[in-house]
Amino acid sequence: KFTSNPHEYVPDKYYIPPNFNASKPLNVRRANATMVMLARNSDLDNAVRSVRRIQDRFNSNFRYPWVFLNEEPFTDEFKQRISNIIDGEVQFGLIPHDDWFQPDWIDEEKAAAGRKKLEHVIYGSSVSYRNMCRFNSRTFYRHELMQKYKWYWRVEPDVHFHCDIDFDPFLYMEDNNKVYGFTITMYEYRSTIETLWETTKDFLKQHPEHLAEGNAMGFISDDGGEEYNLCHFWSNFEIADMDFWRAPAYTAYVDYLEASGGFYYERWGDAPVHSIGAVLFAHKDQIHFFDEIGYEHAPYQHCPREKKSWENGRCGCNPSRSFDYDGYSCLKKWDAFVGYQHKPW
Ligand code: GDP
Numbered sequence: 202k203f204t205s206n207p208h209e210y211v212p213d214k215y216y217i218p219p220n221f222n223a224s225k226p227l228n229v230r231r232a233n234a235t236m237v238m239l240a241r242n243s244d245l246d247n248a249v250r251s252v253r254r255i256q257d258r259f260n261s262n263f264r265y266p267w268v269f270l271n272e273e274p275f276t277d278e279f280k281q282r283i284s285n286i287i288d289g290e291v292q293f294g295l296i297p298h299d300d301w302f303q304p305d306w307i308d309e310e311k312a313a314a315g316r317k318k319l320e321h322v323i324y325g326s327s328v329s330y331r332n333m334c335r336f337n338s339r340t341f342y343r344h345e346l347m348q349k350y351k352w353y354w355r356v357e358p359d360v361h362f363h364c365d366i367d368f369d370p371f372l373y374m375e376d377n378n379k380v381y382g383f384t385i386t387m388y389e390y391r392s393t394i395e396t397l398w399e400t401t402k403d404f405l406k407q408h409p410e411h412l413a414e415g416n417a418m419g420f421i422s423d424d425g426g427e428e429y430n431l432c433h434f435w436s437n438f439e440i441a442d443m444d445f446w447r448a449p450a451y452t453a454y455v456d457y458l459e460a461s462g463g464f465y466y467e468r469w470g471d472a473p474v475h476s477i478g479a480v481l482f483a484h485k486d487q488i489h490f491f492d493e494i495g496y497e498h499a500p501y502q503h504c505p506r507e508k509k510s511w512e513n514g515r516c517g518c519n520p521s522r523s524f525d526y527d528g529y530s531c532l533k534k535w536d537a538f539v540g541y542q543h544k545p546w
């Protein structure tokens with residue numbers, strides 16, 4: 202069923218041919234995919250920088266459409282400056298009120314106490330950050346502009362792409378039955394997800410039928426699922442299959458999380474929620490590490506660890522600055538889990 206392992210190179214057939222001319226009409230096979238960015242109007246300058254970078258490194262060849270989402274209407278300036286640097290379809294969407302803001306049934310006193318408790322943690326006292334994490338965890342793939350697409354590539358303001366991406370990651374994932382692609386994995390702050398794992402275990406007790414065979418539990422738990430080791434995929438970069446999020450297992454899971462109120466009583470990030478979802482409800486070979494994609498979101502960057510990837514991509518990053526084998530990275534654990542042995546150049 203699975204034709205590739207979680208750490209192989211993307212095969213040549215997914216690369217654009219040497220004589221490829223981006224200005225000609227695209228008659229090559231394409232995926233049902235979109236680029237997506239959630240942003241505030243105040244993120245405009247940084248949004249433009251990110252879009253320009255990924256258009257230059259990837260999307261001017263592939264011309265996948267873009268969707269921008271915001272809980273406030275985008276300004277004319279935002280739309281004009283973004284559209285100016287994208288030579289394909291762009292849509293700007295408004296997030297429905299109830300998909301974004303804290304619901305009335307949340308006990309605000311308890312939520313305020315939770316924010317107070319997390320004052321010392323990054324975004325610990327922010328309500329808007331919680332709105333964002335909850336939206337990214339369980340709602341973005343149901344937005345009306347996203348519904349017609351299967352695949353998405355999440356891009357954030359002011360991220361960097363250090364290498365040419367001359368291959369189509371969506372088609373590669375589609376052909377190989379992947380559901381989730383990542384470039385950076387690390388440990389989460391425990392205090393932001395104090396009860397997330399208990400809640401997850403309660404869900405699994407009630408719905409054991411959703412646990413996938415051959416899942417990647419061994420990556421996020423060192424004792425067979427008793428404790429969560431805090432490893433997660435960094436979700437500011439994601440290439441993934443929204444039909445996986447829309448399917449019964451993940452839907453039931455995030456409905457259960459939502460009912461517990463943990464998005465507001467604690468500060469559950471969309472990164473651990475997506476990661477746990479991918480780990481529990483997919484086969485481990487459906488989760489893919491894209492070594493080829495040099496990526497940076499401050500303060501961390503992934504620079505291709507294989508010399509071949511770094512050279513092929515004409516990467517500008519310094520491989521010795523890569524986060525891959527930093528002490529705070531979980532890539533070593535991922536390697537061990539999938540049976541990959543890294544040989545330094
Ligand atoms: P960090 O990466 O965890 O430091 O968080 P960011 O501030 O980068 O936010 C993550 C993503 O959500 C980015 O794409 C932001 O532009 C977006 N975002 C964060 N807060 C808001 C918000 O209140 N409204 C909107 N529309 N987007 C937000």
Ligand code: MN
Pocket residue numbers: 357358437498
């Ligand atoms: Mn960010």
